[in-house]
Amino acid sequence: MAGLRERQKAARERRILEAASTQFRKSGYRAAKIEDIAEAAEVSVGTIYNYYQTKGDILIATVAMEDQEVIAAGARILEHPPERVGAALLALIYQYYDSSLKYLSKEMWRLAIAHSIENPLCPSGQRYAELDRQLAKQVTDLIRVLQHRGDIDPDLDVGSLGQLIFSAINQAFIGFVKVDDMTLHDLHALIASQIEPLATQIEADVGTQ
Incomplete structure (x- = not known):
């Protein structure tokens, strides 16, 4: 029961x-x-x-519903990531971005982000921060998988690299939701222009690419 x-x-x-x-x-x-x-x-x-106590709580819970679905889909990418480092990272990132407007409009994302900044210590603000931590962890986990597979230099600090990449993902997404005319295609191109050079440098460090 x-x-x-x-x-x-x-x-x-x-x-x-x-x-x-x-x-x-x-x-x-x-x-x-x-x-x-x-x-x-x-x-x-x-x-x-x-x-829920407020509409803000409902909004953050909607973000959580979207993020949990995205994290579950991302877990499947971690099980069988694409061969190239850049392709693997972008597969995960595009999965995040392409699902972002399923439940929330850009206006709703702007309000959710503002709510989390204005109320960092309230339950919904803490929940938003925890969701970011889960996403950052998944990015880091993917890098660790690629490192174990031999695609990334074993001497690289996986945790720092994961945080760096997640910060780039997050910043690009904030820019996306701030501009109503910016499309998902534009967002893909922007993040690819940042991730591909980094991935190439990581691959070059391996010495086997």
Whole structure:
């Protein structure tokens, strides 16, 4: 019974977040009403407040739903990464980027990022920071896989390299959501222009490429 209740709770929360995503896109985050989200999710307003205290909490939870799906997809890339270092890194990065607008618009991302900066110590702010840590860890894990495979110099500091690459990924994404006219294709080209030279340098250090 406990397992069934947990599944029902998870399904209910997902309905709320999917309804919130739809309402935020339809009405705009600030204009969207909890009552409309509750009606679309077929739950009571009280039920929503059992899960979340504010709309900001709902927004960050929507980010979390997107990120968990992305991390799961990224794990499959780590199991069988492409042969070249650059191709492997970009496969993971493009997976992150291409899923980013599934639940959130650029406006919603801007608000989520601002919320996390303005409220770093609140639960939703800490949750956003933890999601970033999970993504950074996955990037680092991919580099470690490539290093173990012999594609990257064994003397390189995997942790520092992972943080450096994740910082570039994050900064490029922030630039993307700030500019409404910037497309995913533009974002791909921008990050490739940064990652490919770095990957080439790493491969050159191996001496076997």
